[in-house]
Structure formats: structure tokens, C-alpha cells
Amino acid sequence: MRTRGLGRVHDGGRDARRALVDVEIVIEEGEFVCVLGPSGSGKSTLLAVIGGLDRGYEGQVELYGQDLGRMSDAALARLRGERIGFVFQHFHLLHHLTVIENVTTPALFDPRGDEHACLARAKQLLERLGLADRAGDTPAELSGGQRQRVAIARALLRKPKLLLCDEPTGNLDADTGARIIELFEELHREEGLTIVAVTHEERLARAATRILRLKEGRVDTSNEEPA
Numbered sequence: 001m002r003t004r005g006l007g008r009v010h011d012g013g014r015d016a017r018r019a020l021v022d023v024e025i026v027i028e029e030g031e032f033v034c035v036l037g038p039s040g041s042g043k044s045t046l047l048a049v050i051g052g053l054d055r056g057y058e059g060q061v062e063l064y065g066q067d068l069g070r071m072s073d074a075a076l077a078r079l080r081g082e083r084i085g086f087v088f089q090h091f092h093l094l095h096h097l098t099v100i101e102n103v104t105t106p107a108l109f110d111p112r113g114d115e116h117a118c119l120a121r122a123k124q125l126l127e128r129l130g131l132a133d134r135a136g137d138t139p140a141e142l143s144g145g146q147r148q149r150v151a152i153a154r155a156l157l158r159k160p161k162l163l164l165c166d167e168p169t170g171n172l173d174a175d176t177g178a179r180i181i182e183l184f185e186e187l188h189r190e191e192g193l194t195i196v197a198v199t200h201e202e203r204l205a206r207a208a209t210r211i212l213r214l215k216e217g218r219v220d221t222s223n224e225e226p227a
């Protein structure tokens with residue numbers, strides 16, 4: 001993933017906000033990057049842009065050798081579906097579906113998908129995330145941390161190459177948070193998963209192989225340190 005001269009202005013009427021300013025970053029395959037920075041520094045905006053969800057940017061974003069700005073909406077949706085898993089800050093679960101349905105539903109849109117394999121992987125992920133006995137519950141019956149783990153299982157279902165997460169441990173107690181971090185480290189080490197995680201949490205940042213700091217929409221290199 002590479003950005004060149006990346007900028008993003010959020011249109012707030014008279015009060016337009018420059019969320020990203022001239023961001024130049026390269027993330028290699030297999031990296032585990034944590035994005036740190038104060039509230040409002042552009043972290044969530046950066047994730048949305050590099051994940052192909054926000055197309056209103058200036059400059060260039062290249063993902064797996066493709067210039068996102070030159071892709072059709074359909075091609076971009078396909079790239080997202082095949083290669084990227086998202087864990088959003090507010091989970092975005094579907095409230096009328098059960099846990100297992102939430103995890104498997106995005107994969108059902110894949111015409112080449114194998115339903116049995118998909119269900120088996122969903123069950124395995126729920127097991128790994130300590131939710132095996134909650135598969136039939138709806139999100140309303142779960143705690144915030146459990147919902148977060150459902151969102152993580154859903155993001156991992158299609159074996160993405162790149163996992164983009166916004167505060168993935170933000171709602172979790174210390175033990176559950178530690179389990180998620182272990183899972184990320186395992187997926188990164190064993191399956192070569194590239195992870196880009198926005199976080200405020202020290203524990204997660206310590207697990208990363210690189211820290212990227214944002215400040216007022218710019219990459220902040222004043223405090224560079226090896227992770």
C-alpha cells in the first residue's frame with residue numbers, strides 16, 4: 001500500500017476540515033502497523049481511504065499495485081471483498097441476525113463461495129474468539145466486548161490479506177483484549193496477515209512491528225521509535 005500526496009477535506013459547510021494533509025506512507029505486505037495520534041488527527045479517515053471506502057480524497061492511493069482512484073466502484077468492491085477485512089469502531093453488526101449469521105453474511109455475496117467451508121470457518125473463528133456458545137444469539141444479547149469479537153470474526157472470515165481495524169480492543173476487558181492481541185500476532189506471524197490498527201492502547205501498539213503517528217492530519221515523524 002502506498003499513498004502519494006494524500007489529502008482529505010471533510011465538507012462541513014463553511015467549516016471544512018482537513019482530515020489528512022500530504023500523507024506519504026508505504027506499508028509492505030506482512031507488516032503489523034499501529035496508527036497512533038490524538039483524537040481528530042485523521043486516523044479513522046486514513047483507514048477508510050486506504051481501505052477503499054472513502055473515495056473523496058486528493059492524491060494517490062495504490063493498493064496491491066492498483067491505483068484506487070482509477071478503479072470502478074464495482075472493481076473496488078471486489079478488491080475489498082477479496083483482500084480486505086474491516087473492523088469498525090462501532091462494529092456495524094446487523095441486529096436482526098444471529099452472531100453466526102452476522103459472521104457469514106458478507107461471504108454469502110461471493111458467488112464462488114463454498115457455504116459449508118464458510119460455516120466451518122465461522123464456527124472455528126467463534127471458537128477461537130471465545131464465542132462458540134453465543135452463535136445463536138443476536139447482538140442485542142451480547143456485551144460490547146462480545147460484539148467487538150463478532151466483528152473481528154466477520155472481518156477474518158474470508159481470509160483477507162489486509163486487516164484494517166479501528167480501535168479493535170477499545171471495548172474489551174484486559175483479558176479479552178490480550179486474547180485479541182494474541183490472535184492478531186498469530187495471524188500476522190503464521191498467515192502473513194498485514195494488519196493496520198488504529199488504537200489508543202499501549203498493549204496493542206507494543207505488539208505492532210511499526211508505529212505510525214498522525215498529528216493534525218499529517219504523519220508525525222518527530223517522535224520516531226522502533227516498535
Ligand SMILES: Nc1ncnc2c1ncn2[C@@H]1O[C@H](COP(=O)(O)OP(=O)(O)OP(=O)(O)O)[C@@H](O)[C@H]1O
Nearest residue numbers: 010011012017019038039040041042043044045046
Ligand atoms: N464525515 C465527516 N464529516 C465532517 N468532518 C469529519 C468527518 N469525519 C471526520 N471528520 C473530521 O476530520 C478530522 C479527522 O477525523 P478522524 O475521525 O479521521 O480522526 P481520528 O484521529 O480517527 O479521531 P478519534 O481518535 O477521535 O476517532 C476531525 O476534525 C473530524 O471532525
